[in-house]
Every structure is written in structure tokens, then in C-alpha cells.
Amino acid sequence: MESAPTLPARFFVLQPASGVPIYRQLVDQVQRMVASGQLAPGTALPSVREVAELHSVNPMTISKAYALLEGEGVLQRNRGKAMTVAAGRRSQGTLAQRLRQLEPQVDALVLAARQLELDASDLAEVLRRKMGGKS
């Protein structure tokens, strides 16, 4: 078998002081990257130990995240080898599912916009510009 590319451990952004538990941050990031196709099927994930050491966090929280992702079918466990992104995941991330993953960020944005008395068209304009003018 040819060797698959490996995602470097520093690719993950983990913030221990956040209100979102570390395992949840990791699960969300992997789900987003897989849904968007940034992580292609077959890509190897860094080992639990590597991620834990680089970020100085408890390895248990990393294995918890990987186990959850495996349970959801996003990752695949390989005997004696690194975990990999499971095949055929991209197609399963429907538009609705991907939008749902963005909901917490959208809620926060909507709230901030209301406080600033901005309306939907003001926001849409900014989003269009930031995301590269696709309409």
C-alpha cells in the first residue's frame, strides 16, 4: 500500500481555556475540514500522542475526539497504523449539514449585527466581499 499524506499535528488549533471542551474543538475542526474536502479520504491523522504533546494537553481528550469521529464514520481506525479519513465522506456533507455546523458562529454574528443595528443586506454585502465575490 502506498503511504497516504499525513496531516501535521500543528494544523489543529486547540484552545484549552475556551468554554468549548478540547475534544469538541477537535471533532468540529476535523468535521469541517472533511466536509469541505480539505481533508481527502485516506489522509492520515497525527497520532494521539503527537497532538497531545504538541499542544500539552491530556492525551485522553484527543483519543476521545478520535473515537467520536470514528463512531460517526468520519475517521477509520487502521490496525497498527495511523487513523485515516474514511472514504466517501465528502458527498455525505450535504449543504444543510454543512450549514448546521456553522450555526454557532452564525448565531454569534447575527447577535453582534443586531447590537450594531446592521441588517441582513449589510451583512450579506460584507460576506460576499470577504468570501471572494461569489454571489
Next chain:
Amino acid sequence: MSQPVLSARGLGKVIKGRTILKDVCVEEHRGSVIGVIGRNGAGKTTLLDILLGFSPPTSGESKVFGHDSLALPATVKGRIGFVPQQDELIPMITGAQHLALHSSLHPRWNGDLVDRLARAWEVPLDRPVQVLSVGERQKLSSLLALGHDPELLVLDEPAASLDPLARRRFLQELLEISSDRTRTVLFSTHIVSDLERVADRIWILREGALAWSGELDTLKESVVRLQVRARRALPPGLALPHALTQQVRETWASALVSQWSPGEVQSLRDSLDAEVEVQNLGLEDLFVELHA
């Protein structure tokens, strides 16, 4: 389930009429990294001392590896490593001499581990303890507690005097030590950020009582702050479910609630006809809110 490594029931301590601890109940199993947080004087040191049998409780009982804390057999004591807040080093002799002394007392001394840690933590072993800094003494006393490969490691404010870099290295070693899931680590700290990195379980002590104990992830997910902005004035008797603290002013309410699950937000929005924002709080904020 396996025998708990540590357990306590109804633990209380009164010193000269002052209540230091009240009704502490805990049970911890092998492989956990448990962080104890509390303000100064919340009873952290007293609790650790009682659990290890250094001082008797006024009420209740505690056990280590199934044995009463006050009657631990020598074999059980040999499975425990303890780093007190005030070290008990001998000022006139060097670190190396301390290590030699301890290794002669313990048949199972792990010289390789000690050598590796001494290098990783940059502990000066060739100078008498009296010329070492507080941080260096702290590291040396941790080395001495780890040398006999304890199954239960208890540390009272182990990292308080270390600079951020040394603290990070120290924590990494703690994680390394606990990573095979056969050892248990219990440590007290004021430094909330350390705890968030390494602990999987926490005890929050507040005025001698256990305000919360359990998994850190569960705490962060189930205790949240709700910010409510209604279109009309909220009912004066509004009681948000499982609110620990709550403030209501006309169309606005803010509450800290427990037992939260994300599915509840929509029904709350509907029933209150309001915008409801859910804020997950970091441990520092949770700690402050739980003391409000």
C-alpha cells in the same frame, strides 16, 4: 467497576471551632488526572492531608486503595508519591545526595526516570538545597516523589513557583506519567489554565465544601450562560430551568444554568419569544460564576 483509588464520604474538619471542610464525598478511579481548585483557604491542602492520612478528619472517612487513610499499611504508602506545598528538603545537602538517600530507601527506585526528569526540568543536582530557588526546590521535591514509580501521585500546588516554560515542561511530564492509564494524579492549583490542559476531572472547593466534582468536559458542556433578549417584557416571576444564578430586567435576562443540552435552545426561544444566546464558559469564568 474496579476498586477506587481514592474515596471519601462525609469528610469534615473543624479546627478551633472553625469549619475547614464539610461533607466532602469523592470517588476516583485509576488513570484519572484530577485537578483540585479553590480560593486560598478553601481547604485544598487540608483535604489532601486528610486523604493521605496526615491528619484525622473531624467527621466522615476516606480511603486510599481501599484502606482507611488513617491506617495505611507500609505497602500502600509505598504506592503513593506526595509533593507537599512546603518542601521537606534538607538545606545542607545537594540534590544528588537527596536522590541517593531516597533511592536507598526504595527497593523499586527508577533511576532512569529520575535522570531523565532531572535533565528535562534542569534541576541543579550538584548544589546544596539552601542555595536553590523556590522553583528548583519544587522540581527537586517532585523528582523525589516520582522516583519510586508511585501509582498515586499527589501534588499540592506543584507548579506555583515555576515560570511558564518550566510549568509547561512539568505538566507534559505529568501527562506522560499518567498516559499509560495505570497511574492516578491528584494535584491542587490556583492556575486554572494548567488544569484545563491536563486534568480530565476536577474538584471545585468552595469554603470547605465541594461545589462541583466530575469531568471537566461535562462541566464545560452542561453549565452555560444564557443571554435572553425578549421582544416584550419578561414575566416578573421568570425562572429559567436549572438556573444557578439569574438576573431579569424587563426584556433582558442573564442566567447561569446547569444540566444544559443544546437541544433546549429552540424551545426556550419559542416559549419566551426571545433571542437566546448560549455562551460556553472557560473554567476561569465558571469558577468566578460559581463563587458569585
